[in-house]
Amino acid sequence: MTVPPLPAPEFGEPYLLTPGPLTTAYSVKQAMLRDWGSWDDDFRAMTRALRNRLLAMIGDGAPDYDCVPIQGSGSYCVEAMLGSFVPRDGKVLVLANGAYGLRAAQTLDYLGRAYELLNKGDYLPPRGDEVARILANDPAITHVLAIHCETSSGILNPVEEIAGATQNAGRKLLIDSMSAFGALPLDPVALNCAAFVSSANKCIEGVPGFGFVIARKDEIANAKGNSHSLALDVHAQWATMEKTGQWRFTPPTHTVAAFLHALDLHEAEGGVPARGARYTHNRDVMVQGMRDLGFETLLADRWLSPIIVTFFCPADPNFTFQGFYDAMKGRGFIIYPGKLTVVDSFRIGCIGQMDEHVMRRVVDAAREALQDMNVSSAAPPAAALEERKKLAA
Incomplete structure (x- = not known):
């Protein structure tokens, strides 16, 4: 079953792209x-x-x-x-x-x-x-x-x-x-x-x-x-x-x-298999879209969970996490700051009352946010990629 996403603008709520609390069904609130x-x-x-x-x-x-x-x-x-x-x-x-x-x-x-x-x-x-x-x-x-x-x-x-x-x-x-x-x-x-x-x-x-x-x-x-x-x-x-x-x-x-x-x-959705499949598809759609914009994931594909994904912050000097966060929130999406010890990062959750259509809107919002910030490249610092390569070897 396809779970109908909560239409955030109508209810005045942004989507929570976090690992919980997350966006819940309106009937759960009721x-x-x-x-x-x-x-x-x-x-x-x-x-x-x-x-x-x-x-x-x-x-x-x-x-x-x-x-x-x-x-x-x-x-x-x-x-x-x-x-x-x-x-x-x-x-x-x-x-x-x-x-x-x-x-x-x-x-x-x-x-x-x-x-x-x-x-x-x-x-x-x-x-x-x-x-x-x-x-x-x-x-x-x-x-x-x-x-x-x-x-x-x-x-x-x-x-x-x-x-x-x-x-x-x-x-x-x-x-x-x-x-x-x-x-x-x-x-x-x-x-x-x-x-x-x-x-x-x-x-x-x-x-x-x-x-x-x-x-x-x-x-x-x-x-x-x-x-x-x-x-x-x-x-x-x-x-x-x-x-x-x-x-x-x-x-x-x-x-x-x-x-x-x-x-x-x-x-009703189909239990653990169906819930996991929806989250996995959310992740795949979102990750591919973000990579198309130039963002890089912290992890290799084999270790990516369908729960939340960490991205390196771009090296472009015009990029700030707070500016990106505010631009995403203004478009109806609350993202999560990174918790890494080595490099700057941010996280985007894949769970909650969301489907692939919402995740495509997330990617569109990220594209517009980069444009607002005059960020010409979403590529991370070379040192971050080198660190990832060294540690994953």
Whole structure:
């Protein structure tokens, strides 16, 4: 099914070309117009439906796993997962190639958990053979944390390779699938994944307010007493929901209602395969158009995710990111600044209520923005291309 895009000018809203929050369907917004009582049986039924429907998305592994929603942003869920499932004497191998892997390492610093950091920089994914070598050399490592899609660069990491190396070494795998679950396949049984996390306002196209932890039931049971935090204790949240059907603290009722409707739209579109196909086509149309304008992607095609794409900023002295951002926003598109450590960049998201027709308008807006700024070439600095070539070799 082709999802009708939200006509931004009519509603006075720009398209959000970001990795979430993102542009949502008007009917998702409408679902938030009713107030819900957090202790009421109707809302308990909504929470139960939310958990069951998310578990249904992982297929045959659902009986061995459970879903625990957590109030807050995606980073709350990552911290909840690390603090609940990594015992205080555990050690985590953090696989980083951007801001979110590094944020996980910073979280472990706050938690007082030991970790080893494999930092691949901005351009490259961690590979299975690297993980295997590190685990072989450090028997103290109990867990491996992988980022499914690192949105600071737009790189899609090879979780299957990482999972294989982790399982062969007898360690436990944790996955941050914040920006991938719902559009990219994730089979926790095949990956032998102890737990993974995602968020309401990503590929399922809900609104911000909560995320969720999907974990093996035995891992949840064994997590009792591990957590450093009252509010981010996955076991305590799960135990309360199992006993009463309620969230321990005030739930984001309107966000839950919106999410359930977003799940309806997700299913109507054709689920994960169809959602992923639309996002992939969005990416391909947009990337080709931007390359035709002279822009260069940070990553080689094999590592480009269908979630968000990073482009080098042009070398032309008339180009400024702020000027480009303002020109794009004036045409109805909010883009994302870069998060690279080496070169200037910007990002364009491919997810949300958008299709190829919207992405063609994005390219047209970029062309007009360059003209407004008197930028004669969108080519990046030669040093940026040389750095990419050197690191990718």
